[in-house]
Amino acid sequence: MTEPSAPPKPEGTAADLIAAGLKLFGQKGFAATSTREIAAEAGANIASIAYHFGNKDGLRLACGHEVRRRIGGTVAAVLEGPADAPPPSPDEAMMQIEAAIRAMTAFLLTQRAAEDVVPFMLREVAENGANLDMLYDGMIVPAHGRFCALWAAATGNAPDSERTRLIVFSAIGQILYFRIGRPIVERRLGWTEWGAERARQTADVIVSNVRAMIERERRP
Amino acid sequence: MTEPSAPPKPEGTAADLIAAGLKLFGQKGFAATSTREIAAEAGANIASIAYHFGNKDGLRLACGHEVRRRIGGTVAAVLEGPADAPPPSPDEAMMQIEAAIRAMTAFLLTQRAAEDVVPFMLREVAENGANLDMLYDGMIVPAHGRFCALWAAATGNAPDSERTRLIVFSAIGQILYFRIGRPIVERRLGWTEWGAERARQTADVIVSNVRAMIERERRP
């Protein structure tokens, strides 16, 4: 089953251009990246951008779809678990949350597939870019919604209350902050790279925090 | 006592250009903002940018100093408290942390003075811009260091351990995330604006989280 707004996976030059756009847009920003740079990075001609995507904005949108293609599945797999799982017990829910936090932290901080994708997405969000709508509906809402359901199962609170939604944002925000503010955290801790060990160390702290938050929120 | 790297407060056209740069750089990004836009916004001539700041990058640096000028004092006032205060008791420390979180949240989400300054700074951090060094040494390190000291006093842990520094980052990260991801949070909660009431609601959640984190970290 394919979504109506999901174009088929590009190949050849088009795929190379998307990969180059993802990398350069994420590194330098959309406006600061010229079409010539993209073409050079992709080993293609400048005109191929217009041919395959209409214009520079078209390439931007195609990059957004590529993000959804790469991350969407991962996020869903991590958060959904087995397709039609029965509603988990509070302890099971907490363990699922813990597993999701660890997977998400490792993915954001160490995974090679996220290297180019994450900075691109952060910039799209920050700039309220043309891809925000798709990424919001296609990834953020499902992930946040599933997280709220787990949170409700773990604490006994309502899954759609304002407080639950805010707390879940603050929990996820801890993970995202370490990715967004990574250059600052690196300096402050004297870390020069994020190997698997340091990602685990970071996840330990966040998991510990979230455990404390859940225990406090629990209605006995 | 003035720092050697702190130029005097600009006035007149120079101040207008800085205000315009702060606003537009923050809204659209450095590369996406043209010098003509800045001059128009400031009601000045294009050449005045080169005259007062050398070039566009010079204006960027001047904007960074303006940020430090506006926020630096506020951050210091909120986090330092009385100049030479004695080391607080655990409960006092927790209350000071709580007060700092509330002040920081209100400032980031509602304060008018932060409206242009915060987006500019977030972009500088995200882009590893030329201002990051100054902002890191002049604001982030002092604030984070003071927060770590309060955290140590509240929990009994070492103020300079890796775990303390990571936890403090995750606590501050919760606040910053609500500012960075504001467009997403707004959509998800159906909020269209952040009045004082909603800033308080957000701060309540974060304070509640941090309280739970502190109680769990306490060595009896």
Next chain:
DNA sequence: TGATTTCAATCAATCGTTTGATTTACTATA
């Protein structure tokens, strides 16, 4: 052959910056 894709060359528009003249604000001199 016919359709798809790539290429070098070029377009007008916009970019950051520079120029030289002009205006403004202030001081020294008569």
Next chain:
DNA sequence: TATAGTAAATCAAACGATTGATTGAAATCA
């Protein structure tokens, strides 16, 4: 007080370089 002198500041205009986009021919594949 009046005026010439000087430096600071602003201005319209233009600079070369780069931008995103376009063209029509050449190449590639079916």
